Amino acid sequence: MARSELSRARRSRLAIGVTVALALPFGVACNSLIGLSDFEKGECAGARCPDEGGLIDQFVEGGTTDAPKDAPPDVLGADPVSWAKWPMPNYEVADGGIPPTAMPLVGGAGIVMDPTTGLVWRSSPLPNSFKANEAEAACRKVTVDGPWRAPKRIELVTLLNYSKSKPFVDTTAFTDLGLDTVVTSSEVRPFKVSDPARQYWVVDFGAGTVEPLPVSVAAKVLCVRATQ
Amino acid sequence: MKKRNALPRLVLGAILLALPAAADAPRNPPQYAQFLVDTSTITDNFTKLQWERRPMVSDPAAIWSQGNLRCPSLTALFKAPGGLGRLPTLKELLTLLDEEPHNEYEFGAVVPKMIDQLAFAGTPVDLPYWSSTPAGSGMYWALSFKTGLMMALPEATGANVRCVR
Known part of the structure; x- marks a missing residue:
C-alpha cells in the first residue's frame, strides 16, 4: 500500500515535469507571437531597440564586430533599419567652436580603417558599377x-x-573615390521587394548628399566590414 | 523516513523560471539611455550625444545671433548644468533619422515622420531642422524628418532646431 502510494507520487511528479518541459518552448514561442517581445521593444524606444537588428556592427573595445543579423527582413522584403552604433565622426568644427571629433583614417594595402567607428573599408570602389540590390553579392565575391x-x-x-570641398570624402585615404555616387544596402521606405520602382539610399560624394536612387540605376560600391 | 534533497528541485525550478525570461532578454544595450515621459533630454548610448527631446520650433530671430546660427538660449540644454547646448552637425542630425517612417497626426493631417516616435514624441516635421554644417556661402545644411532628405538653405530661413551636446 505504501509502495503503491510512493509510486503514484513519483508518476505524478514525473507527469508534471514532462508537462512543464513540453510547455516551455510553446510558452516562449507564444511570448513572441502575442507580441510580448514587441512590448519590450516599446519600452526601449520603439524602432531603436537592440533587437530590431538592423545594423550588424557593434562598437566594442578596440573596434567593431559583425554579429549575425538577429531580425529577418519584413514581409515586404526590407531589412531592419540601421542605427549608428559608434560615435559619429565630425571632420568640421561644430557650433560653439567644438573641434573635429574624427580621428585620422588609417590606410594601407587597399584597406582604410576608421578608428572613430571601428569600420574597415576597401580603399577603392569595386571596378564596375552595380545596382543596389546587387551590391551585397558583389562585395561578398571579394575574398581578400x-x-x-x-x-x-x-x-x-x-x-x-564637410571640412573640404568636392568631393566630400578623404581622397588621400580613398584614392579612387571622386565625385561618385555610392550605393548602400538600406532600402527607402515604403519598400516592396517586388516593386521595380523601389529605391535605395545612396551617398553622393560629389554633392555631399544622402538621397534615394531607383534600383534600376547602377552606381559605385564601396565594401565594408567590421574590425574583428 | 528518508530525507529528501531539495537542491536539485530548486535548481530545476530556477532554470524553468529563468529560461523564458532569458529567451526574450535583449542581447545588446538599447540605443538610448532610459527616459521618462517628461524627461527633457535623452542620451544616445552609442553616439554619446545628448539630445533635446522637444525641438525649438522655427524662430529665426532666436536661432540667428549676430549673423551666426546658434542654439537658442531658451532651450533646455542651454540652461542645463554642465555645459551649453549647440546645434548638431549634419552627420549628427542624420543619426536621428529613422528609415522606417511612422504616421502621426499633425496640424490636422496624418503625416509620415522619420524619427523615433517614443524618444522624440510629437516632433513637428512641417519644417526641416538646422544643422551647423555650412553648405556654401550663406547656406547651411538642413534635414527634413518628413522625407529624410537634406537640403541647403539660405541663412535666416525659418526652420526648426533640436539642440545637442
Missing part, C-alpha cells in the same frame, strides 16, 4: 581580407567630410 559586405546608409554617412 574579407568577408566584405555592402554598407548601410548610416555607415556610409560616416565617410562624408
